[in-house]
Amino acid sequence: MNLNSRIYIAGHTGLVGSAIKRALYSEGYNNLIFRTKDELDLTDQKAVNDFFSKEKPEYVFLAAAFVGGILANNTFRADFIYKNIMIQSNVIFACWKYKVKKLLFLGSTCIYPKNAPQPLKEDYLLSSPLEYTNEPYAIAKIAGLKMCEAFNIQYKTNFISVMPTNLYGPGDNFNLESSHVLPALLRKIILGKYLEEGNWDAILNDFRKYPLDNNNNGDYKKEQIPELLEKYGIRKVRSDYRNRKLHISDEMKFEDVVNVSVWGTGKPLREFMYSPDLAAACVFLMKKVNVEDIIKLNQHKKQQDYHPPHFINVGTREEISIKELAYKIKEIVNFKGELVFDHSKPDGTMRKTTDTSLLEQLGFLHRFNLDDGLQDMYDIYLKDPLL
Numbered sequence: 001m002n003l004n005s006r007i008y009i010a011g012h013t014g015l016v017g018s019a020i021k022r023a024l025y026s027e028g029y030n031n032l033i034f035r036t037k038d039e040l041d042l043t044d045q046k047a048v049n050d051f052f053s054k055e056k057p058e059y060v061f062l063a064a065a066f067v068g069g070i071l072a073n074n075t076f077r078a079d080f081i082y083k084n085i086m087i088q089s090n091v092i093f094a095c096w097k098y099k100v101k102k103l104l105f106l107g108s109t110c111i112y113p114k115n116a117p118q119p120l121k122e123d124y125l126l127s128s129p130l131e132y133t134n135e136p137y138a139i140a141k142i143a144g145l146k147m148c149e150a151f152n153i154q155y156k157t158n159f160i161s162v163m164p165t166n167l168y169g170p171g172d173n174f175n176l177e178s179s180h181v182l183p184a185l186l187r188k189i190i191l192g193k194y195l196e197e198g199n200w201d202a203i204l205n206d207f208r209k210y211p212l213d214n215n216n217n218g219d220y221k222k223e224q225i226p227e228l229l230e231k232y233g234i235r236k237v238r239s240d241y242r243n244r245k246l247h248i249s250d251e252m253k254f255e256d257v258v259n260v261s262v263w264g265t266g267k268p269l270r271e272f273m274y275s276p277d278l279a280a281a282c283v284f285l286m287k288k289v290n291v292e293d294i295i296k297l298n299q300h301k302k303q304q305d306y307h308p309p310h311f312i313n314v315g316t317r318e319e320i321s322i323k324e325l326a327y328k329i330k331e332i333v334n335f336k337g338e339l340v341f342d343h344s345k346p347d348g349t350m351r352k353t354t355d356t357s358l359l360e361q362l363g364f365l366h367r368f369n370l371d372d373g374l375q376d377m378y379d380i381y382l383k384d385p386l387l
Contacts, residue, residue, distance in 0.1 A: 001029075001059050001102070001287050008033040008057035010042060010091055011064030016106055016164075018171045019279035020061050027283065033057055043086040045093075052094040059286060062091050062105045062144075066137075068178035070263065070348050073134040084140035092147050096157055103159040104286050105148050107141040109313065109354055110134050111163060119317065119355040122163075122298075122309040131349045149310040152291050160291050161311035162282060165354045168373065169275025170380055174210045176232045181322065182272055185262065185329050186377060192234050192260040193335040200225065233261025233342065258337035263345035266323030271353045273316050274373035277366040281314045284364050297358050315354035316366050322347075328371070332378050 001007070007024065011017035012034040024032060033055050041047050042064055066083040073080055088105070095103045112120045113128035130138045141163075148159035172183040179187070187210070194202045200222050208218035212228050220228065229235060236258050291310050298308035320328070326339050 003028050004031050005029070005059055006031050006033060006055070006057045007059045007061070008055065009061045009063060010035075010087075011062070013171075014063060014065075014067075015167060015169060015171050015173065015275050016278060016282075017061070017063035019169060019275040020063060020282055023276070023279040023283050042090055043083060045090045048090040048094050049097065052098040052100075056098060058101045060091065060095055060100050060103045061282060061286070062088065062103060064091070065106070067173075067180075069180045069184060070133050070346055072178040073137055074346075077136045080134075081136035081140050084137060085143055088140065088144035088147065092144065092151065092159065095159065096151050096155055101158065102286060102290075103148065103157070104282055105144055105159065105161040106282070107145050107161055107163045107311065108137070109163050109165050109315070109352055110138045110349075111142050111145070112352070114349050118351050119353040120313065121355045122311060122313060122358065123301075125309065133346055133348055145311045152310055158291050159310070160285060160289065160294060162285065163311055163313050163354075164278050164281075165271045165273050165313075165315035165352075167273055167275050167278055168377060170377075171275075172377070174381075176210075176212065181263075181270070182325065183377075185326050186333075186374075186381065188232060188234055188260050188262075189326070189329050189333050189335050189339075190378075190381065191229060191232075192258045192337050193333050195225075195229060195234060195236060196256075196258040196335070196337050203229075233259075233340075235259050258335075259340045260335070260337060261340050261342050262322065262326050263342055264322065264347040265343055266321060266326065266341045268322050268347045268349065269319045269351045269353065270322060270325070271315050271317070271319045272325075272370055272373070273314070273366065274368040274376070277316075277368050278314055280367070281359065281364050285312070285362075289362055293362065294358070297361060312358050312362075313354040313356050314359055315356050316370075317353065317356055318370065319351070319353045320370065329374060329378075332374055 007029060009017050009021055009032060012021050040051055064087050066080055109120055112124050114131040115128055116124040145161040148161050151157045152159055168182040173179045174183050174187045176184055191203060191206060203225055204220060207220050211218035236256050294310060294312050295308045330339060
């Protein structure tokens with residue numbers, strides 16, 4: 001891949017695709033190809049084939065996907081499996097048909113079984129049942145990586161797949177109906193801070209930027225705020241000092257306290273990677289690593305019927321509980337209220353940490369730690385012109 005190569009980024013406006021775009025531009029690549037959803041429907045095979053026939057990309061980053069958190073995954077199960085399989089199938093097939101030199105397909109570590117050993121190694125794929133809440137998305141991503149593998153075996157293509165851990169970063173999805181855990185927690189705690197400050201203008205500006213309750217124009221009135229926040233577990237309550245072990249005198253003391261609800265018990269452990277780190281890994285792999293290199297890393301394994309993976313994990317190996325994450329965000333935001341863990345909501349997989357030893361053997365190490373990434377995310381959120 002040289003600086004003038006024709007490079008198509010599918011999903012260039014999303015969290016991963018936009019990070020890859022910035023990384024490529026920063027390295028001097030100047031012949032990038034983009035299409036928005038309105039310009040190119042990737043679920044339409046004819047439209048995809050026409051695009052590839054006309055544009056003739058040499059390298060493709062397939063970052064386009066239909067994504068969301070636990071609530072979205074479990075609610076829109078048909079959409080998650082159908083849309084992702086259609087997008088992947090059309091783009092991967094077109095890459096073969098129009099002789100793309102190299103494809104990098106983005107998956108997710110949710111492909112691994114619910115009760116797989118930790119940390120997650122590439123060999124654990126399909127070793128036991130998946131986590132039910134995100135099963136449709138996981139099955140779609142497994143189909144995508146296996147499709148890449150099948151084309152590599154049958155047609156000698158150079159299609160590599162990358163399975164990143166949980167991601168966050170600039171351009172993240174802050175929609176409380178569909179976002180992943182980290183951006184959802186960050187936004188909810190920021191809104192909790194605004195509520196405890198009585199900063200109604202900041203809340204209304206936030207709603208205009210990221211509308212709630214299917215109100216696409218974000219046109220809300222001040223009197224609607226409490227009900228809207230309540231729907232997402234952000235509320236002001238009367239709190240008893242004695243129950244909070246803050247006894248001051250014998251007389252009962254009360255104060256207004258803002259509570260922010262967090263899904264689940266807070267016990268699950270998660271690994272988080274800042275999107276610029278993933279983008280750097282993707283560009284590194286596209287430039288320096290071919291599918292044969294990934295296969296060679298596993299050829300020493302002599303198990304009967306062993307088939308080396310054509311994909312590779314990308315992550316940090318650093319894990320944190322959801323509870324610790326929530327309190328870390330609370331501290332960064334300087335929210336004085338209380339976090340309440342809703343045990344009636346699902347936890348998802350209890351632990352999901354990646355083994356990135358193969359990637360490290362190839363020569364890549366991540367740069368950002370979680371504290372720095374979270375501070376960047378908070379700063380970016382506050383710098384938004386609407387806020």
